Amino acid sequence: MNKPDVRFDVMLPLRLGAQQRWTSDRSSGGSLFTLRTGAWLLAMLVTSVAVAQVQARDSNASVLDLIIKWTPLLAQGFGFNLLISALAMLLGTVAGLLLGFARLSLLAPVRGSSWIVVQFFRNSPWLVLLFFVMFLMPFEFRIGALTVPFPDWIKATLGLALPIMANFAEIVRGAVQSIPTAQWDAARSLAFSRRQTLWQIILPQCVKRMLPPWMNWYAILTMATTLASIVGVSEVMTVVGRVTAAEGRTDLLIPIYSYVLLWFFIYCYPIALWTQRLESRFAER
Amino acid sequence: MPVRPGGSCGVDEVAAWFKWLHETSGIKLTIFYDSYDRARFLKGFATTLELSAYCLVLSMALGALTAWLVESRIAIVRNCANGFVQLFRNTPPLVQLYFFYFALGPLLPKVGGMPMLGSMGWAVVSLTLLEAAFVAEIFRAGIQAVPKATTEAAQSLGYSRSQIFRLIVLPLALRVTMPAMTNNLVNLVKTTTLAYAIAVPELLYMSAQIWSEQVNVPEMMVVVLISYVAIVGVITQLMHWLEARLRVPGFGQ
Numbered sequence: 436m437n438k439p440d441v442r443f444d445v446m447l448p449l450r451l452g453a454q455q456r457w458t459s460d461r462s463s464g465g466s467l468f469t470l471r472t473g474a475w476l477l478a479m480l481v482t483s484v485a486v487a488q489v490q491a492r493d494s495n496a497s498v499l500d501l502i503i504k505w506t507p508l509l510a511q512g513f514g515f516n517l518l519i520s521a522l523a524m525l526l527g528t529v530a531g532l533l534l535g536f537a538r539l540s541l542l543a544p545v546r547g548s549s550w551i552v553v554q555f556f557r558n559s560p561w562l563v564l565l566f567f568v569m570f571l572m573p574f575e576f577r578i579g580a581l582t583v584p585f586p587d588w589i590k591a592t593l594g595l596a597l598p599i600m601a602n603f604a605e606i607v608r609g610a611v612q613s614i615p616t617a618q619w620d621a622a623r624s625l626a627f628s629r630r631q632t633l634w635q636i637i638l639p640q641c642v643k644r645m646l647p648p649w650m651n652w653y654a655i656l657t658m659a660t661t662l663a664s665i666v667g668v669s670e671v672m673t674v675v676g677r678v679t680a681a682e683g684r685t686d687l688l689i690p691i692y693s694y695v696l697l698w699f700f701i702y703c704y705p706i707a708l709w710t711q712r713l714e715s716r717f718a719e720r
Numbered sequence: 721m722p723v724r725p726g727g728s729c730g731v732d733e734v735a736a737w738f739k740w741l742h743e744t745s746g747i748k749l750t751i752f753y754d755s756y757d758r759a760r761f762l763k764g765f766a767t768t769l770e771l772s773a774y775c776l777v778l779s780m781a782l783g784a785l786t787a788w789l790v791e792s793r794i795a796i797v798r799n800c801a802n803g804f805v806q807l808f809r810n811t812p813p814l815v816q817l818y819f820f821y822f823a824l825g826p827l828l829p830k831v832g833g834m835p836m837l838g839s840m841g842w843a844v845v846s847l848t849l850l851e852a853a854f855v856a857e858i859f860r861a862g863i864q865a866v867p868k869a870t871t872e873a874a875q876s877l878g879y880s881r882s883q884i885f886r887l888i889v890l891p892l893a894l895r896v897t898m899p900a901m902t903n904n905l906v907n908l909v910k911t912t913t914l915a916y917a918i919a920v921p922e923l924l925y926m927s928a929q930i931w932s933e934q935v936n937v938p939e940m941m942v943v944v945l946i947s948y949v950a951i952v953g954v955i956t957q958l959m960h961w962l963e964a965r966l967r968v969p970g971f972g973q
Contacts, residue, residue: 554949555945555949558906558910558948558949558952558953559910559945559948559949559952560909560910560911560912560913560924560948561910561913562913562914562916562924563913563924563941563944563945563948564945566924566928566941566944567941567945570937570938570941571937571938571941654810657812658810658811658812658813659812660812661812661814661815662814662914664814665814665916665917672814672815672818675818679822685826688822688823688826689819689823689824691823692815692818692819692822692823693819693823695815696807696811696812696815696816696819699810699811699812699815700807700810700811703810703811704806704810707809707810
Protein backbone atom coordinates (compact mmCIF):
# COMPACT_ATOMS: atom_id res chain seq x y z
CA MET A 436 0.00 0.00 0.00
CA ASN A 437 1.30 3.42 -0.83
CA LYS A 438 1.71 5.98 1.85
CA PRO A 439 -0.71 8.81 1.42
CA ASP A 440 1.21 11.79 0.23
CA VAL A 441 -0.05 14.37 2.65
CA ARG A 442 2.03 17.45 3.16
CA PHE A 443 1.50 19.14 6.49
CA ASP A 444 2.49 22.52 5.20
CA VAL A 445 -0.68 22.59 3.19
CA MET A 446 -2.69 21.89 6.29
CA LEU A 447 -0.91 24.32 8.53
CA PRO A 448 -0.22 27.44 6.59
CA LEU A 449 1.59 30.25 8.26
CA ARG A 450 0.84 33.86 7.79
CA LEU A 451 3.88 35.19 6.05
CA GLY A 452 3.24 38.81 6.88
CA ALA A 453 3.73 38.04 10.50
CA GLN A 454 6.65 35.73 9.84
CA GLN A 455 8.69 38.49 8.31
CA ARG A 456 8.40 40.60 11.41
CA TRP A 457 10.26 38.18 13.62
CA THR A 458 13.20 37.87 11.34
CA SER A 459 13.91 41.53 11.86
CA ASP A 460 15.45 42.58 15.10
CA ARG A 461 13.60 42.97 18.37
CA SER A 462 13.56 46.64 17.79
CA SER A 463 10.96 46.45 15.07
CA GLY A 464 8.12 48.01 16.84
CA GLY A 465 4.62 46.97 17.64
CA SER A 466 1.80 48.62 15.87
CA LEU A 467 -0.23 49.39 18.93
CA PHE A 468 0.23 52.94 19.79
CA THR A 469 -2.25 55.32 21.15
CA LEU A 470 -1.23 58.84 21.97
CA ARG A 471 -2.18 57.88 25.48
CA THR A 472 1.31 56.55 26.12
CA GLY A 473 2.79 60.01 25.90
CA ALA A 474 -0.09 61.28 27.97
CA TRP A 475 0.75 58.59 30.50
CA LEU A 476 4.31 59.72 30.86
CA LEU A 477 3.18 63.29 31.10
CA ALA A 478 0.70 62.29 33.78
CA MET A 479 3.47 60.53 35.68
CA LEU A 480 5.59 63.65 35.54
CA VAL A 481 2.76 65.93 36.59
CA THR A 482 1.73 63.63 39.44
CA SER A 483 5.23 63.30 40.76
CA VAL A 484 5.73 67.05 40.58
CA ALA A 485 2.41 67.59 42.33
CA VAL A 486 3.25 65.11 45.09
CA ALA A 487 6.65 66.69 45.54
CA GLN A 488 5.01 70.11 45.57
CA VAL A 489 2.70 69.13 48.39
CA GLN A 490 5.50 67.58 50.40
CA ALA A 491 7.84 70.50 49.90
CA ARG A 492 8.47 72.86 52.76
CA ASP A 493 7.51 76.45 52.21
CA SER A 494 11.07 77.66 52.47
CA ASN A 495 12.27 75.47 49.59
CA ALA A 496 11.87 76.27 45.95
CA SER A 497 9.17 74.19 44.32
CA VAL A 498 10.15 71.14 42.28
CA LEU A 499 8.62 72.64 39.18
CA ASP A 500 10.74 75.76 39.57
CA LEU A 501 13.83 73.64 39.99
CA ILE A 502 13.09 71.64 36.86
CA ILE A 503 12.51 74.81 34.87
CA LYS A 504 15.68 76.28 36.31
CA TRP A 505 17.79 73.33 35.23
CA THR A 506 16.08 72.72 31.89
CA PRO A 507 18.63 74.69 29.80
CA LEU A 508 21.49 72.64 31.23
CA LEU A 509 19.59 69.40 30.73
CA ALA A 510 18.78 70.46 27.18
CA GLN A 511 22.45 71.04 26.56
CA GLY A 512 23.23 67.54 27.80
CA PHE A 513 20.47 66.06 25.69
CA GLY A 514 21.76 67.95 22.65
CA PHE A 515 25.12 66.35 23.27
CA ASN A 516 23.42 62.93 23.25
CA LEU A 517 21.85 63.74 19.91
CA LEU A 518 25.18 64.92 18.50
CA ILE A 519 26.88 61.70 19.61
CA SER A 520 24.06 59.61 18.17
CA ALA A 521 24.21 61.41 14.80
CA LEU A 522 27.98 61.09 14.50
CA ALA A 523 27.99 57.46 15.61
CA MET A 524 25.22 56.66 13.14
CA LEU A 525 27.16 58.31 10.31
CA LEU A 526 30.34 56.44 11.16
CA GLY A 527 28.54 53.17 11.74
CA THR A 528 26.64 53.44 8.48
CA VAL A 529 29.73 54.10 6.35
CA ALA A 530 31.73 51.38 8.07
CA GLY A 531 28.78 49.02 8.02
CA LEU A 532 28.31 49.51 4.29
CA LEU A 533 31.92 48.55 3.67
CA LEU A 534 31.66 45.60 6.05
CA GLY A 535 28.45 44.53 4.35
CA PHE A 536 30.22 44.54 0.99
CA ALA A 537 32.98 42.46 2.53
CA ARG A 538 30.34 39.96 3.64
CA LEU A 539 29.24 39.70 0.01
CA SER A 540 32.75 39.43 -1.39
CA LEU A 541 33.58 36.69 -3.88
CA LEU A 542 36.79 35.97 -1.98
CA ALA A 543 36.18 33.37 0.72
CA PRO A 544 38.80 34.73 3.19
CA VAL A 545 37.29 38.23 3.06
CA ARG A 546 33.83 36.78 3.51
CA GLY A 547 34.94 34.62 6.43
CA SER A 548 36.87 37.28 8.30
CA SER A 549 34.12 39.84 7.89
CA TRP A 550 31.66 37.25 9.22
CA ILE A 551 33.77 36.92 12.35
CA VAL A 552 33.94 40.70 12.76
CA VAL A 553 30.18 41.03 12.37
CA GLN A 554 29.40 38.21 14.81
CA PHE A 555 31.83 39.57 17.34
CA PHE A 556 30.49 43.11 17.37
CA ARG A 557 26.87 42.07 17.18
CA ASN A 558 27.10 39.68 20.08
CA SER A 559 29.10 41.65 22.57
CA PRO A 560 27.36 44.07 24.93
CA TRP A 561 27.44 47.75 23.99
CA LEU A 562 28.81 48.77 27.33
CA VAL A 563 31.73 46.37 27.06
CA LEU A 564 32.56 47.71 23.59
CA LEU A 565 32.37 51.21 24.97
CA PHE A 566 34.82 50.33 27.75
CA PHE A 567 37.02 48.68 25.19
CA VAL A 568 37.31 51.83 23.09
CA MET A 569 37.51 54.18 26.06
CA PHE A 570 40.38 52.41 27.74
CA LEU A 571 42.36 51.08 24.85
CA MET A 572 42.51 54.12 22.62
CA PRO A 573 45.02 56.89 23.25
CA PHE A 574 43.73 60.27 24.39
CA GLU A 575 45.72 62.01 21.69
CA PHE A 576 47.31 61.19 18.38
CA ARG A 577 50.63 62.43 17.16
CA ILE A 578 50.94 63.07 13.47
CA GLY A 579 54.46 64.34 13.04
CA ALA A 580 54.79 67.43 15.16
CA LEU A 581 51.03 67.89 15.33
CA THR A 582 49.22 66.54 18.38
CA VAL A 583 45.59 65.80 17.74
CA PRO A 584 43.61 65.52 20.95
CA PHE A 585 41.15 62.69 21.14
CA PRO A 586 38.55 63.60 23.72
CA ASP A 587 36.34 61.17 25.61
CA TRP A 588 33.19 61.93 23.72
CA ILE A 589 34.78 61.13 20.34
CA LYS A 590 35.97 57.82 21.75
CA ALA A 591 32.45 57.14 23.05
CA THR A 592 31.11 57.92 19.58
CA LEU A 593 33.50 55.41 18.07
CA GLY A 594 32.55 52.83 20.68
CA LEU A 595 28.85 53.26 19.92
CA ALA A 596 29.50 53.16 16.17
CA LEU A 597 30.97 49.64 16.39
CA PRO A 598 27.76 47.69 17.10
CA ILE A 599 25.91 49.90 14.61
CA MET A 600 28.52 48.99 12.02
CA ALA A 601 28.09 45.26 12.57
CA ASN A 602 24.31 45.41 12.58
CA PHE A 603 24.14 47.66 9.55
CA ALA A 604 26.46 45.30 7.70
CA GLU A 605 23.88 42.56 8.25
CA ILE A 606 21.11 44.86 7.00
CA VAL A 607 23.12 45.61 3.85
CA ARG A 608 23.81 41.95 3.25
CA GLY A 609 20.20 40.98 3.78
CA ALA A 610 18.94 43.72 1.48
CA VAL A 611 21.39 42.93 -1.31
CA GLN A 612 20.58 39.24 -1.11
CA SER A 613 16.88 39.95 -1.20
CA ILE A 614 17.23 41.37 -4.73
CA PRO A 615 16.59 38.56 -7.23
CA THR A 616 19.79 37.06 -8.64
CA ALA A 617 18.31 37.38 -12.11
CA GLN A 618 19.11 41.07 -11.91
CA TRP A 619 22.79 40.31 -11.44
CA ASP A 620 22.71 38.04 -14.47
CA ALA A 621 20.84 40.61 -16.54
CA ALA A 622 23.30 43.35 -15.59
CA ARG A 623 26.18 41.06 -16.47
CA SER A 624 24.72 40.34 -19.87
CA LEU A 625 24.57 44.10 -20.39
CA ALA A 626 28.30 44.24 -19.66
CA PHE A 627 28.04 45.89 -16.26
CA SER A 628 30.98 45.12 -14.00
CA ARG A 629 30.30 43.69 -10.55
CA ARG A 630 30.96 47.02 -8.92
CA GLN A 631 28.74 48.86 -11.38
CA THR A 632 25.95 46.37 -10.86
CA LEU A 633 26.18 46.76 -7.10
CA TRP A 634 26.28 50.57 -7.07
CA GLN A 635 24.00 51.41 -9.97
CA ILE A 636 21.45 48.62 -10.01
CA ILE A 637 21.29 46.71 -6.74
CA LEU A 638 21.96 49.33 -4.06
CA PRO A 639 19.42 51.93 -5.25
CA GLN A 640 16.74 49.27 -4.87
CA CYS A 641 18.09 48.29 -1.47
CA VAL A 642 17.78 51.76 0.06
CA LYS A 643 14.06 51.29 0.44
CA ARG A 644 14.48 47.99 2.23
CA MET A 645 17.30 49.19 4.41
CA LEU A 646 15.65 52.39 5.59
CA PRO A 647 13.20 51.03 8.22
CA PRO A 648 15.73 48.83 10.05
CA TRP A 649 18.29 51.60 9.79
CA MET A 650 15.90 54.00 11.50
CA ASN A 651 15.24 51.41 14.15
CA TRP A 652 18.90 51.19 14.89
CA TYR A 653 19.11 54.94 15.07
CA ALA A 654 16.46 54.97 17.79
CA ILE A 655 18.29 52.21 19.68
CA LEU A 656 21.54 54.11 19.32
CA THR A 657 20.00 57.30 20.63
CA MET A 658 18.84 55.47 23.71
CA ALA A 659 22.25 53.86 24.07
CA THR A 660 24.06 57.20 24.12
CA THR A 661 23.18 57.42 27.82
CA LEU A 662 25.75 54.66 28.32
CA ALA A 663 28.41 57.29 27.67
CA SER A 664 27.68 58.74 31.11
CA ILE A 665 29.05 55.57 32.69
CA VAL A 666 32.40 56.14 31.01
CA GLY A 667 32.53 59.79 31.98
CA VAL A 668 31.13 61.78 29.08
CA SER A 669 28.98 64.66 30.33
CA GLU A 670 25.75 63.91 28.54
CA VAL A 671 22.25 64.24 29.92
CA MET A 672 22.49 61.52 32.58
CA THR A 673 25.67 63.01 33.95
CA VAL A 674 23.92 66.37 34.10
CA VAL A 675 21.02 64.78 35.97
CA GLY A 676 23.45 63.30 38.46
CA ARG A 677 25.09 66.67 39.01
CA VAL A 678 21.78 68.49 39.34
CA THR A 679 20.44 66.08 41.96
CA ALA A 680 23.74 66.25 43.83
CA ALA A 681 23.74 70.05 43.73
CA GLU A 682 20.16 70.37 44.92
CA GLY A 683 20.41 67.52 47.38
CA ARG A 684 16.66 66.99 47.46
CA THR A 685 15.16 63.54 47.40
CA ASP A 686 11.78 64.79 46.24
CA LEU A 687 13.43 65.95 43.00
CA LEU A 688 14.56 62.46 42.00
CA ILE A 689 11.36 61.00 40.54
CA PRO A 690 10.31 64.16 38.66
CA ILE A 691 13.72 64.72 37.12
CA TYR A 692 14.19 61.12 35.99
CA SER A 693 10.65 61.07 34.57
CA TYR A 694 11.44 64.32 32.81
CA VAL A 695 14.48 62.83 31.06
CA LEU A 696 12.56 59.65 30.22
CA LEU A 697 9.89 61.83 28.66
CA TRP A 698 12.43 63.63 26.51
CA PHE A 699 13.81 60.40 25.16
CA PHE A 700 10.32 59.08 24.58
CA ILE A 701 9.31 62.19 22.66
CA TYR A 702 12.39 61.88 20.50
CA CYS A 703 12.41 58.12 19.92
CA TYR A 704 8.74 57.35 19.71
CA PRO A 705 8.03 59.27 16.48
CA ILE A 706 10.98 57.48 14.90
CA ALA A 707 9.45 54.13 15.87
CA LEU A 708 6.07 55.19 14.48
CA TRP A 709 7.56 56.45 11.26
CA THR A 710 9.54 53.24 10.88
CA GLN A 711 6.38 51.19 11.20
CA ARG A 712 4.61 53.32 8.65
CA LEU A 713 7.46 52.95 6.16
CA GLU A 714 7.61 49.21 6.82
CA SER A 715 3.94 48.69 6.15
CA ARG A 716 4.03 50.94 3.10
CA PHE A 717 6.94 49.05 1.58
CA ALA A 718 5.37 45.73 2.47
CA GLU A 719 2.25 46.56 0.47
CA ARG A 720 4.11 47.06 -2.79
CA MET B 721 46.48 1.00 37.56
CA PRO B 722 48.25 4.18 36.57
CA VAL B 723 47.37 7.09 38.76
CA ARG B 724 46.07 10.01 36.81
CA PRO B 725 46.86 13.45 38.14
CA GLY B 726 43.93 14.87 40.00
CA GLY B 727 41.78 17.77 38.86
CA SER B 728 43.67 20.26 40.94
CA CYS B 729 46.91 19.25 39.23
CA GLY B 730 45.42 20.22 35.86
CA VAL B 731 44.40 23.57 37.28
CA ASP B 732 47.88 24.04 38.73
CA GLU B 733 49.45 23.34 35.37
CA VAL B 734 47.19 25.87 33.67
CA ALA B 735 48.04 28.37 36.40
CA ALA B 736 51.74 27.70 35.96
CA TRP B 737 51.46 28.19 32.23
CA PHE B 738 49.72 31.54 32.60
CA LYS B 739 52.30 32.62 35.18
CA TRP B 740 55.00 31.72 32.70
CA LEU B 741 53.10 33.66 30.03
CA HIS B 742 53.06 36.70 32.30
CA GLU B 743 56.78 36.45 33.05
CA THR B 744 57.85 35.97 29.46
CA SER B 745 55.39 38.10 27.47
CA GLY B 746 53.86 40.45 30.02
CA ILE B 747 50.35 39.25 29.26
CA LYS B 748 48.81 39.37 32.70
CA LEU B 749 45.82 37.07 33.05
CA THR B 750 45.60 36.95 36.82
CA ILE B 751 42.24 35.21 36.78
CA PHE B 752 44.01 31.98 35.81
CA TYR B 753 46.61 31.89 38.56
CA ASP B 754 45.48 34.23 41.32
CA SER B 755 42.84 32.40 43.35
CA TYR B 756 41.29 35.63 44.68
CA ASP B 757 40.89 37.10 41.20
CA ARG B 758 39.63 33.81 39.85
CA ALA B 759 36.99 33.62 42.55
CA ARG B 760 35.88 37.17 41.82
CA PHE B 761 35.71 36.57 38.10
CA LEU B 762 33.73 33.35 38.54
CA LYS B 763 31.37 35.08 40.93
CA GLY B 764 30.82 37.81 38.36
CA PHE B 765 30.19 35.22 35.68
CA ALA B 766 27.71 33.41 37.92
CA THR B 767 25.95 36.66 38.82
CA THR B 768 25.51 37.52 35.15
CA LEU B 769 23.96 34.10 34.51
CA GLU B 770 21.82 34.38 37.64
CA LEU B 771 20.58 37.85 36.71
CA SER B 772 19.79 36.67 33.18
CA ALA B 773 17.95 33.61 34.48
CA TYR B 774 15.79 35.59 36.91
CA CYS B 775 14.95 38.18 34.27
CA LEU B 776 14.24 35.49 31.68
CA VAL B 777 11.74 33.61 33.84
CA LEU B 778 10.03 36.70 35.24
CA SER B 779 9.88 38.53 31.93
CA MET B 780 8.35 35.49 30.20
CA ALA B 781 5.58 35.41 32.80
CA LEU B 782 5.01 39.15 32.80
CA GLY B 783 5.30 39.30 29.01
CA ALA B 784 2.68 36.58 28.59
CA LEU B 785 0.39 38.43 30.98
CA THR B 786 0.91 41.68 29.09
CA ALA B 787 0.30 40.00 25.74
CA TRP B 788 -2.98 38.76 27.18
CA LEU B 789 -3.92 42.17 28.61
CA VAL B 790 -3.14 43.91 25.33
CA GLU B 791 -5.94 41.89 23.76
CA SER B 792 -8.33 42.68 26.60
CA ARG B 793 -11.86 43.77 25.86
CA ILE B 794 -11.70 46.50 28.50
CA ALA B 795 -10.31 49.63 26.90
CA ILE B 796 -8.49 50.96 29.94
CA VAL B 797 -6.67 47.67 30.58
CA ARG B 798 -5.68 47.50 26.91
CA ASN B 799 -4.37 51.05 26.94
CA CYS B 800 -2.41 50.57 30.11
CA ALA B 801 -0.78 47.44 28.69
CA ASN B 802 0.02 49.27 25.45
CA GLY B 803 1.37 52.22 27.36
CA PHE B 804 3.62 49.94 29.39
CA VAL B 805 5.00 48.25 26.28
CA GLN B 806 5.64 51.48 24.40
CA LEU B 807 7.07 53.27 27.39
CA PHE B 808 9.68 50.62 28.06
CA ARG B 809 10.57 50.11 24.41
CA ASN B 810 11.13 53.76 23.63
CA THR B 811 13.12 55.03 26.58
CA PRO B 812 16.76 54.28 27.36
CA PRO B 813 17.19 51.16 29.52
CA LEU B 814 19.90 52.88 31.53
CA VAL B 815 17.59 55.76 32.46
CA GLN B 816 14.95 53.21 33.44
CA LEU B 817 17.46 51.48 35.68
CA TYR B 818 18.49 54.76 37.29
CA PHE B 819 14.87 55.72 37.71
CA PHE B 820 14.16 52.53 39.61
CA TYR B 821 17.33 52.45 41.64
CA PHE B 822 17.86 56.12 42.47
CA ALA B 823 14.35 57.56 42.32
CA LEU B 824 12.11 54.71 43.48
CA GLY B 825 14.69 52.88 45.58
CA PRO B 826 14.76 55.34 48.50
CA LEU B 827 10.95 55.27 48.72
CA LEU B 828 10.81 51.60 49.70
CA PRO B 829 10.47 50.95 53.42
CA LYS B 830 13.53 49.54 55.11
CA VAL B 831 13.47 46.13 56.72
CA GLY B 832 15.75 45.90 59.72
CA GLY B 833 17.85 48.88 58.63
CA MET B 834 18.51 47.35 55.22
CA PRO B 835 16.76 48.41 52.01
CA MET B 836 14.16 45.89 50.90
CA LEU B 837 15.69 45.61 47.44
CA GLY B 838 19.40 45.90 46.87
CA SER B 839 21.03 46.81 43.61
CA MET B 840 20.62 43.24 42.37
CA GLY B 841 16.92 43.35 43.20
CA TRP B 842 16.38 46.58 41.34
CA ALA B 843 18.38 45.34 38.38
CA VAL B 844 16.07 42.31 38.22
CA VAL B 845 12.98 44.53 38.45
CA SER B 846 14.15 47.01 35.84
CA LEU B 847 15.45 44.49 33.32
CA THR B 848 12.40 42.27 33.80
CA LEU B 849 10.05 45.12 32.95
CA LEU B 850 12.14 46.05 29.91
CA GLU B 851 12.27 42.48 28.66
CA ALA B 852 8.60 41.88 29.39
CA ALA B 853 7.75 44.71 26.99
CA PHE B 854 9.68 42.94 24.25
CA VAL B 855 8.40 39.48 25.14
CA ALA B 856 4.81 40.74 25.07
CA GLU B 857 5.26 41.91 21.50
CA ILE B 858 6.82 38.60 20.49
CA PHE B 859 4.00 36.57 22.06
CA ARG B 860 1.39 38.76 20.47
CA ALA B 861 2.93 38.31 17.04
CA GLY B 862 3.19 34.55 17.62
CA ILE B 863 -0.44 34.18 18.61
CA GLN B 864 -1.54 36.24 15.64
CA ALA B 865 0.50 34.04 13.33
CA VAL B 866 -1.67 31.01 14.08
CA PRO B 867 -4.17 31.05 11.21
CA LYS B 868 -7.81 31.55 11.99
CA ALA B 869 -8.65 28.49 9.92
CA THR B 870 -6.73 26.34 12.39
CA THR B 871 -8.67 27.58 15.39
CA GLU B 872 -11.91 27.33 13.47
CA ALA B 873 -11.10 23.73 12.57
CA ALA B 874 -10.46 23.00 16.23
CA GLN B 875 -13.74 24.66 17.14
CA SER B 876 -15.59 22.50 14.65
CA LEU B 877 -13.99 19.44 16.23
CA GLY B 878 -15.59 20.43 19.53
CA TYR B 879 -12.67 21.99 21.35
CA SER B 880 -13.56 24.56 23.96
CA ARG B 881 -12.02 28.05 23.92
CA SER B 882 -9.49 27.28 26.64
CA GLN B 883 -8.66 23.94 25.02
CA ILE B 884 -8.04 25.66 21.72
CA PHE B 885 -5.71 28.11 23.38
CA ARG B 886 -3.84 25.50 25.44
CA LEU B 887 -3.67 22.67 22.93
CA ILE B 888 -3.67 24.36 19.53
CA VAL B 889 -2.71 28.02 19.59
CA LEU B 890 -0.07 28.02 22.32
CA PRO B 891 2.03 25.09 21.05
CA LEU B 892 2.09 26.52 17.54
CA ALA B 893 2.67 30.10 18.68
CA LEU B 894 5.55 29.06 20.95
CA ARG B 895 7.30 27.34 18.08
CA VAL B 896 6.76 30.30 15.81
CA THR B 897 8.24 32.70 18.37
CA MET B 898 11.42 30.68 18.91
CA PRO B 899 13.74 32.70 16.61
CA ALA B 900 12.56 35.97 18.09
CA MET B 901 12.98 34.55 21.59
CA THR B 902 16.56 33.56 20.83
CA ASN B 903 17.23 37.10 19.70
CA ASN B 904 15.59 38.44 22.81
CA LEU B 905 17.53 36.19 25.14
CA VAL B 906 20.79 37.29 23.55
CA ASN B 907 19.79 40.89 24.02
CA LEU B 908 18.86 40.20 27.62
CA VAL B 909 22.30 38.82 28.41
CA LYS B 910 23.88 41.81 26.73
CA THR B 911 21.66 44.22 28.63
CA THR B 912 22.66 42.77 32.01
CA THR B 913 25.91 44.72 31.63
CA LEU B 914 23.89 47.84 32.47
CA ALA B 915 23.68 46.55 36.03
CA TYR B 916 27.31 47.60 36.25
CA ALA B 917 26.06 51.17 36.60
CA ILE B 918 24.33 50.40 39.90
CA ALA B 919 27.17 48.24 41.22
CA VAL B 920 25.66 44.79 40.81
CA PRO B 921 28.64 42.42 41.07
CA GLU B 922 28.19 40.95 37.60
CA LEU B 923 30.80 39.96 35.06
CA LEU B 924 31.68 43.44 33.82
CA TYR B 925 31.72 44.96 37.31
CA MET B 926 33.95 42.25 38.73
CA SER B 927 36.25 42.45 35.74
CA ALA B 928 36.47 46.22 36.12
CA GLN B 929 37.54 45.69 39.73
CA ILE B 930 40.17 43.20 38.67
CA TRP B 931 41.56 45.39 35.91
CA SER B 932 41.71 48.45 38.10
CA GLU B 933 43.64 46.58 40.77
CA GLN B 934 45.92 44.52 38.56
CA VAL B 935 46.27 47.16 35.86
CA ASN B 936 45.71 44.62 33.12
CA VAL B 937 42.99 46.46 31.22
CA PRO B 938 43.61 45.10 27.70
CA GLU B 939 43.82 41.47 28.82
CA MET B 940 40.70 41.64 30.99
CA MET B 941 38.82 43.49 28.27
CA VAL B 942 39.50 40.69 25.85
CA VAL B 943 38.51 38.12 28.48
CA VAL B 944 35.23 39.95 29.12
CA LEU B 945 34.40 40.24 25.43
CA ILE B 946 35.19 36.59 24.81
CA SER B 947 33.11 35.59 27.85
CA TYR B 948 30.05 37.43 26.56
CA VAL B 949 30.47 36.15 23.02
CA ALA B 950 30.82 32.64 24.47
CA ILE B 951 27.67 32.94 26.62
CA VAL B 952 25.74 34.27 23.65
CA GLY B 953 27.13 31.53 21.40
CA VAL B 954 26.08 28.79 23.82
CA ILE B 955 22.60 30.28 24.18
CA THR B 956 22.17 30.55 20.42
CA GLN B 957 23.24 26.94 19.91
CA LEU B 958 20.95 25.71 22.70
CA MET B 959 18.00 27.59 21.29
CA HIS B 960 18.67 26.31 17.78
CA TRP B 961 18.81 22.79 19.17
CA LEU B 962 15.56 23.33 21.05
CA GLU B 963 13.96 24.81 17.96
CA ALA B 964 14.98 21.77 15.91
CA ARG B 965 13.72 19.41 18.63
CA LEU B 966 10.33 21.09 18.86
CA ARG B 967 9.83 21.49 15.14
CA VAL B 968 6.55 20.18 13.80
CA PRO B 969 7.24 18.61 10.39
CA GLY B 970 5.89 20.79 7.66
CA PHE B 971 4.98 23.66 9.93
CA GLY B 972 6.68 26.85 8.97
CA GLN B 973 9.48 26.55 6.48
